[in-house]
Amino acid sequence: MSLKKSPIVENLRKTQMLDLMSKQKRVDGRAFNEYRPITIKLNPIQKANGSAEVSIGNTKVIAGVKIATGTPFPDTPDQGLLVVNAEFLPLSSPLIEPGPPDEDSIEVSRVVDRGIRESQMLDLNALVIETGKLVNCVFVDVDILNMDGNLFDVAFIAAALSLATAKFDKKIVKEDGTEETQKVSLPLRLIPVSVTSITIGDNIILDPTAEEDSVLDSRMTITFDEQGHICAGQKGGSVGLPVEQLFKIVSISKAKAEEILLMIKKVVENA
Amino acid sequence: MGELIAENGIRLDGRKLDELRPVKIEVGVIKNADGSAYIEFGNNKIVAAVYGPREAHPKHLSLPDKAFIRCRYHMSPFSTEERKPPQPTRREIEISLVLRRAMECAVFLEEYPRSIIDVYVEVLQSDGGSRCASITAVSAALADSGIAMHDLVVGCAVGKADDQIILDLSDKEDKEGQGDIPVAYMPNLDRITLLQFDGIFTEEEFKKAIELAIIGNKKVYEILRNALTEKYFKLGEEK
């Protein structure tokens, strides 16, 4: 699965975008810090322990969580396993051909994984069944179904939501000593949010479409926890990012993260 | 009767011997694709997308006088009871092959020489009979893309459990039954385009099974027709 060549966005279109941008406008009429409509469907895959279908504009993904038991890593005997994986399905874009994941696909996978892991969304210590011997293993797999820019955020929201709403069977020893199987949630500490932006000259633009990506200078994805701490991030694009601009991006992204977090929490509460 | 079918001929999920699971089809679900469809067949949830006909890359794949179909059937890691690693397995590669052959029977390949038609199937949730459900979804996606086809192709399996011939096996019946025959069928041309079988059948039983498969396929065909009509002809009526 690889984007063999970057999409040919017509020069006319690029000129139009840059022209509008100089007037502080975007092609689809959004403000620079505005996201496209976000739609969320929880639990579309009942066989999975947790799942979420998320769209931002035309970018659509489905994430599924599977929870199993296994042996912990030797260097972390007191922690459960968490593996986050994103696949660019060839059906999501005319530019992708079947094959092993390429660098773009792996980047999205690893950035989302780090965002979830470094924010300490899950209390991995609480996933231990027998220290050093048996732990819960949590797998999050994200299928990208339709690509139109900002894969990072859509994959992230879907992964976070499917983890936040996942349920699995856990053997509980009751007070009277008998064992019972209960359906429990994962040990959730917080819900993290990622915000992706691109820079075009002096302009900072959130939630870029695939078209807008074709004229970017630089791209940033930043993951925040619920207190607004920065947990993880990645710069993309091949143009150098001025330091002052980086700080502006952080501040704009942080404000946006708060907004998105509110929305996600409402969805989880109503689940 | 045994464990899968009760005395009164009712199966574990409440169905009669010749009853299909509920089927739902939606056409045009992947915006970037030339054609696409989503199907729910029992608890199977499958999305199919078509890109093409388009230039073949690498060029040596292309045939001088007709189109080349490339098919990828893949199951998502969260689609099965136990998580399945993302790398394609031998089973998925074989199913990709039989799916491709099933569609080659119907697509008018000579209409698009030197080009490639990419067919992608992703099983989001699997529940027995996914390859047959995939064929129906692929047909819908091909029709949606406007690729010339002599007929639509639908799929429906039959099998044997507790010595009874049954239609549309569930996951459990597939795993614990006595035989499994997935069938893909072109209803107007009355031809079979995919056929695999395992299990022990007498000649009589086999004939009965195939006849039942055709009846089941015709029912799936009606549902497919409705789904295509819904997308293409519903908005406004012809005078």
Place this chain on the structure above:
Amino acid sequence: MTVVRSKVLPGDLIGDVPPGPLPFNTYRVGNKLYSLKVGLAEVEDKEVKFIPLSGPYIPRVDDFVIGTVVDLNAFTWDVDINSLYMAHLPAQDVFGRNFSSVSNSLTEQFSVGDMMIAKIVTYDRTRDPLLTIREPGLGKVLRGEPVKLSSSKIPRLIGKKGSMAKIIESKTKTKLFIGQNGIIIVQGPPDGIVLAIRAIRLIEEKSHVASLTNMINELLSKEGV
């Protein structure tokens, strides 16, 4: 003369095979005619018309097409015309017979990402289509908004003798450059462009509806510039 209209899916029976060549997108078995695609069939007496509702653009000689340059080498530009084949514009078409790859630079005329209105000069099943921009009205597209529409719906956008396109142009004060390959360039004032695109989208959705012309007229009268 009864006209029998039917909505057909691939494999559906349309009627008896008409005299003359088979309509596109149909096939025969014996003396019966069948559909190869989702579409509308119209049978009047012995005549059969078939309108597919989707499908790839198959190049035809003399078609006007709008494409984007995706690659170039010393002698040709590769032009994406949204078809199953890549089209090519030979450097000689632009620079003339005395073209020399040393003294003439291709990127000066068209670079990757530029759009052009061109005509298909040659095409057959064994070779990619070749383009020309040597006729009046052809050449690089310098301004306007590109819009995509399924190539099977372009006839509806053009209308009988160009009537549909003309109505849209006059009521939105825009100029439409329509490629048979399903790419359209809309030029004009920003409001006009937005309305023209709405009209095009309406045609996309309702191309199979007989009262489409009325719907377009209604939309344009209500909101025309």
